[in-house]
Amino acid sequence: MSQKKRLAVFASGTGTNFEAIVTACERGQIPAEVAVLVCDKPAAAVVERAARHGVEVFAFQPKSFPSKADMENAIADELDKHGIDWVCLAGYMRIITDTLLSRYGGRIINIHPSLLPAFPGARAVEQALAYGVKVYGVTIHHVDQTVDGGRIIAQRAVPYEGHDLDELFRLVHAAEHELYPATIARLLAGEVS
Template sequence: MKRIAIFASGEGSNFQVLADACRQGEIPAEAALMVCDRPTARVNERADRMGIERFTFSPRDYASKAEYEREIVRRLDEKGIDLVCLAGYMRILSDELLGAYGGRIVNIHPSLLPAFKGAHAIEQALAYGVKVFGVTVHWVDATLDGGRIIAQRAFSYEGSDLAELERQVHATEHPLYVETVKRLLNE
């Protein structure tokens, strides 16, 4: 059976959806490891509740980004990870991770890339006044949200309520990420 690692930094709703899909057999893989860069993030509780091994670290406890990424790579290798899924992991990856797992790391982003890259995409799109929003699953490379696009899904929204828009983004992200990871693992 294939094995995935899911990286997250916050609430972990995309982590939960991917892990549940693995457990239910919708994704033909085991969610074998969760990686988190914030010890107080809620995603840690989710992983613990599901009994999924996790590596949670604080970047400031390491001398450099390369040092903690080497530790992440060691743990990925130890678990025999086939695919890394970034799910709200708020760090840009460096050569350590990309060198070891390049071509096997995907990310979900809450905009129709290449528009609205970075951490505040939903707010930026809303402020810009777009009427068609969406999400993108893409391969991760050394550029910010710039890897080759794998899948996108759009939806219309003409309101101004950020919380409602975020709810619609999640309602679009969750099934798209599961479908895309499933397809990638079956290729």
């Protein structure tokens, strides 16, 4: 029997996608284990979620590093220490640069709350609602040097014609929590590239 793949999840906030990934791993829906949470906000709620699941946390203050390259090298060293196979960004609100990409490029994926290439970057749901789109969605993509521009792995449409931002967020999050674990499982099984 092959050894389970080891995942790192990067998050900056409440950690609902982190929770969806960890739970799917615990239930055997993803043939992997979340070995470490990487968090740039030590007081974020996701840190508590990790503790409840027994997942080790690498939390840090970005300003404690002399440069972004130093920060990303420290992150990559932590990933190496845990033998990480794949990195899953889940609400990590920092742009990944060549420093981390040079060590983990091709093995970093992200979830974004829009149907890319529409509405890349921050506040995508709010931008889409203000624009008046009728079909929202989520995208899982490889991470490269561009902001939300890496090769798309999977997408799911979220039809909504209302105007309530909270309701829209609820629908988008529900789609994320289903699509991200399923896509990670398919990626690890070699069903998607």
